[in-house]
Amino acid sequence: MNAMSKNRYPGGRSFMEEDFPLFFGRQNDVQAFLELLSVRQMVVLMGKSGSGKSSLINAGIVPQLLDDDCNYYFIIRFNNFVSKSPPLHTHQEETGVRNADTADKNQLSPVSVVIKRLSILDQTELDTELSDLIPDKTSFWYWIKQHQAAARKKGKPKLFLFFEQFEELFTYPKDQVQGFTEELYQLLYSSVPNDFRDIIYEAEHENRISEELEDLLLDKPNIRVVFSVRSDRLSQMNVMRDLHPTIFQNCYPLEELKIADAELAITQPARLSMPAFKGAPFRFEKDAINHIIKSICHETEDRIDAASLQIVCRFVEEHIVGDKADFTVKVxxxxxxxxxxxxxxxxxxxxxEGDERQGIQKFIEDDMIDDDRRNAFPVGFITKRLKIKEEALDLLEQSSLLRKERDASGRLMYEIGHDRIMLGVVKVAEQRKRLKSEENQQKTEQINRKLKEKLFGYRLFTASMVLLIVCLVAVFFLWRKLAVTEADLKTQQILASYKLEQVNKENALKAAWSYINLGIGYERASGSEATQKALKMYQNAIDTLKRYPDDPVYKIAISKRDFLEKKDKPSQ
Incomplete structure (x- = not known):
């Protein structure tokens, strides 16, 4: 098999531009969006996390634009603002308000990110006259003009700016967000920005501008801007409305897949035959298609989560079909x-890996799911109390395992991405708890075996002591027969006292072991009441042997009690 072979289904990631032959089920959305984009300068593509916004742009819109040589597109993503400062206060974390002095000095501002993307041009394509005229190369307008100049041989270009995951812009300091907003305003609404008018006027007055460059400068660029943003973060774009008052007039809501479209997304990629694919084409029985759709369809509406669908199809391709030829997937x-x-x-x-994996797994399985219900937690609680890094949360969200929404108070909350994903998590949790229970059971059995071995040793020791006492008594009486003196009477009293002490200790040991065994029994049961009973039994054993603090059984009772108390504290 070719090491560079590819899958027909992307799984948890978005579709890329090269995946457009595999992109099915969104043809109506592609056509409707292109029609809107052809008549509107700015369009907001909005939808839930994991609804397929990036896939629609990459594998749906962009390939259509490439059919026209005069179309040029730029896909731009800012990524979340990174701070080197200590964690923000909860209010800052939830509202997304950042301060400029917390910025990583090596991180590009939003304006710099855009310019870096626009400035990717072959040096031979740069208009040197424009470059000499405009000394400031840090504006959107300048670089768009350079692209206009490079494309003028083909005709007037149409330029498309796609801002992916646009909500990330608003994690940056306010002044940087404002700087981006102003640069975009200068680009879209004026033929020549105010900052450059004096320079151009002076050059014209001195006859330093050619007619060709003058035409280029006055030619307002044909630009379309697409903001791809999560619907729960749409309100953050309000800060741009002062300079862009019509920004919300053209919104395209990307809904989840309809059942008929989901069927196309399942069946059509499987039928394709290309050398680049890992395996041969395959088919799905109708019952198998229905089984997949039913398993991930929302109960309240006939809509299909695109991310979950791709996860299932990728699994079928890799683990059920594999290298089989002419295969039909059945229920x-x-x-x-x-x-x-x-x-x-x-x-x-x-x-x-390591502690990070254990912490994430425990949080997801023990906290985010309760009685088959999904619990949501605020970002601040997860990062500060549970010490889970933001980078890890981003990865979990991008993989569609978790999704992030705002509650009625405006707080950012994380929860399991889908009910079907939750069922898979529950299975792993049950397996983990079962293995842990078996491990604890084995440890308990080992402790019990050791206790029994020690108890046998103590009984053997006691029997030996009793036998010794009997022998001593026999010697004593034999010796008494030879000579009864005052010393003989004292020896008799000492032996009698010693015998009584041994009998008392044996009884105490038996009672203590009874308490310890009862405690172990309660400890195996579940619930706080059983735990308290177990603690009481271990304490009884300790009290019974308090006259014998050096005895190993006394130390065992102490150890059992202390271990159970430490174990019980986190649950309280």
Whole structure:
């Protein structure tokens, strides 16, 4: 098999531009969006996290634009602002308000990110006259003019700026957000920005501008701007409305897949035959398609989560079809659909190591799911109280395992991405708890065996002592027969006292062991009441042997009590 072979389904990631032959189920959205974009300068593409906004742009819109040589596109993403300062206060974390003095000095501002992308031009394509005229190369307008100049041989270009995950802009300091907003305003609404008018006027007055350059400068660029943003973060764009008052007039809501479109997304890639694919084409039985759709369809509406669908199809391709030729996927091949999400969840966990993995797994399985319900937690709580890094949360969100939404108070909340994914998480959690229980059971059995071995030793020791006492008594009476003196009477009293002490200690040991065994029994049961009973039994054993603090059984009772108390504290 070719090491560079590719899958028909992207799984948890977005579709890329080269995946456009595999992109099915969104043809109506592609056509409607292109029609809107052809008549509007700015369009907001909005949708839930994981709804397929990036896939629509990459594999749906961009390939259509490439059919025209005069179309030029730029996909730009800012990425979240990174601060080297200590964690922000909860209010700052939830509202996204940042301060400029917390910035990583090596991180580009939003304006610099855009310019870096626009400035990717062959040096031979640069207009040197324009470059000599405009000394400031830090404006959007300048670089758009350079692209106009480079493309003028083909005709007037149409330029498309796609801002992916645009909500990331608003994690930057306010002054940087404002700087971006102003640069975009100068680009879209004026033929020549105010900052450059004096320079151009002076050059014209001195006859330093050619007619060709003058035409270029006055030619307002044909630009279309697309903001791809999560619907729950749309309100953050309000800060741009002063300079861009019509920014919300043209919004395109990207809904989740309809059932008919989901069927196309399942069946059509499987039928394709290309050398680049890992395996041969395959088919789905109708019942198998229905089984997949039913398993991930929202209960309240006939809509399909695109990310979950791709995860399932990728699993089918890799683990059910594999290298088989002329294969038809049947319902029996699919089995329990939650096993697919279980393996998907395990693969995500495998991206983390050591304590970080354990912390993430415990948080997801023990905290985010309660009685088969999804719990949501604020970002500040997760990062500060649970010490889970923001980078890890981003990865979990990008993989569609978690999704981030705002609650009624405006707080950013994380929860499990889909009910079907949750079922896979529950399976892994049950397996982990079962293995942990078996491990604890083995440890308890080992302790019990050691206790029994020690108890046998103590009994053997006691029997030996009793036998010794009997022998001593026999010697004593024999010796008494030879000579009864005052010393003989004292020896008799000492022996009698010693015998009584040994008998008392044996009884105490028996009672203590009874308490310890009862405590172990309660400890195996579940619940706080059983734990308290176990603690009481261990304390009784300690009180019974308090006259014998050096005895090993006394130390065992102490150890059992202390261990259980430490174990019980976190749950309280």
């Amino acid at each position: 029996d091949d699919l089995g329990d659909m939650t096993d697919i999400f279980k393996k998907y969840y395990e693969n995500i966990l495998n991206r983390f």
